[in-house]
Amino acid sequence: xxxxxxxxxxxxxxxxxxxxxxxxxxxxxxxPARPLDRTVSECYTVVLFDEFEVKPAADGxxxxxxxxxxxxxxxxxxxxxxxxxxxxxxxxxxxxxxxxMHAPYEPWNQPASAFRRVGRIDNDGVLRFAHGTTQRSYRIxxxxxxxxxxxxxxxxxxxxxxxxxxxxxxxxxxxxxxxAATDGSG
Numbered sequence: 540x541x542x543x544x545x546x547x548x549x550x551x552x553x554x555x556x557x558x559x560x561x562x563x564x565x566x567x568x569x570x571p572a573r574p575l576d577r578t579v580s581e582c583y584t585v586v587l588f589d590e591f592e593v594k595p596a597a598d599g600x601x602x603x604x605x606x607x608x609x610x611x612x613x614x615x616x617x618x619x620x621x622x623x624x625x626x627x628x629x630x631x632x633x634x635x636x637x638x639x640m641h642a643p644y645e646p647w648n649q650p651a652s653a654f655r656r657v658g659r660i661d662n663d664g665v666l667r668f669a670h671g672t673t674q675r676s677y678r679i680x681x682x683x684x685x686x687x688x689x690x691x692x693x694x695x696x697x698x699x700x701x702x703x704x705x706x707x708x709x710x711x712x713x714x715x716x717x718x719a720a721t722d723g724s725g
Contacts, residue, residue, distance in 0.1 A: 582612070582613045582614070582615055582621035582622075582623075582642065583621060583642055584621055584622065584623040584640035584641055584642045584651070584653070585640050585641075585642070585651050585652070585653045587638070587640075587653060591625050591627060591638055592627060593608055593609055593610070593625065593626070593627050593628075594608075594627060594628045595608075596608060596629060597629075597630060597631060598631070599631035600629050600630065600631050601631075603664050603679075604629050604633060604660045604664070605629060606679055607626045607629060607635065607660065607666055607677070607679065607684075608626050608627075608628075608629055609625070609626060609701065610623070610624075610625050610701065610702055611623060611624040611625070611626070611684045611699035611700065611701065612699060612700060612701070612702050613699060613700055614684070614686060614697040614698060614699035614700075615697055616686075616688060616695040616696070616697045617695045617696065617697070619644065619646070619647075620641065620642070620644040620647060620649060620695075621641065621642035621644070622639075622640065622641050622642075622686070622697055622699065623640040623641075623699065624637055624638070624639060624640070624677070624684070624686075624699060625637060625638040625640075626666075629660065633659050633660040633661070634657065634658075634659055635657065635658040635659060635660060635666055635668075636655070636656075636657060637655070637656050637657075637658060637668075638653060638654070638655055638656075639652075639653070639654045639655075639656045639670075640652065640653045640654075641653075647692070654670070656668050656670065658675075664678065664679070665677065665678050666678070671690070672690045672691045673688060673689070673690035673691075673692070674688070674689050674690060675687065675688050677699075682700075682701070683698050683699065683700050684698065684699040684700070685698055686698065686699060
């Protein structure tokens with residue numbers, strides 16, 4: 540009986556040692572890379588002096604395009620340089636009017652800024668615009684705005700969210716919504 544117990548405990552010890560990585564070369568055991576946080580809750584950009592009206596989506600604006608409307612906050616290019624966006628109007632042809640805002644960021648010699656810009660949502664549902672040599676793109680992913688910036692200063696990514704991180708509701712299919720509206724259900 541003692542030999543069986545000894546074998547059992549030796550097997551258990553070997554199993555635990557394998558699970559804990561005992562005896563392995565430390566180069567083989569690596570912690571997974573933590574993704575870079577690209578939203579910063581303490582981020583601020585600029586305070587606009589004038590109200591900035593967000594117009595409701597006009598008739599004919601696709602639901603996916605209308606989802607861009609509103610305020611997007613707490614973005615930070617590569618987790619460092621604070622960025623907000625207000626999308627004030629989207630037209631049926633994909634034209635977008637927006638306010639592009641940044642906080643000052645001394646390490647990159649960036650002043651505080653707020654600019655009205657015009658963009659376009661392409662066939663893939665990506666909002667794009669350019670200024671100077673800088674190209675920008677924004678895509679809604681899981682209720683957040685994934686942003687990419689490229690130009691002479693390099694490549695940067697950010698993620699913006701709605702104030703209070705309210706998720707964007709998923710649209711109902713048009714046929715179901717129309718049927719629910721006519722039969723009084725839903």
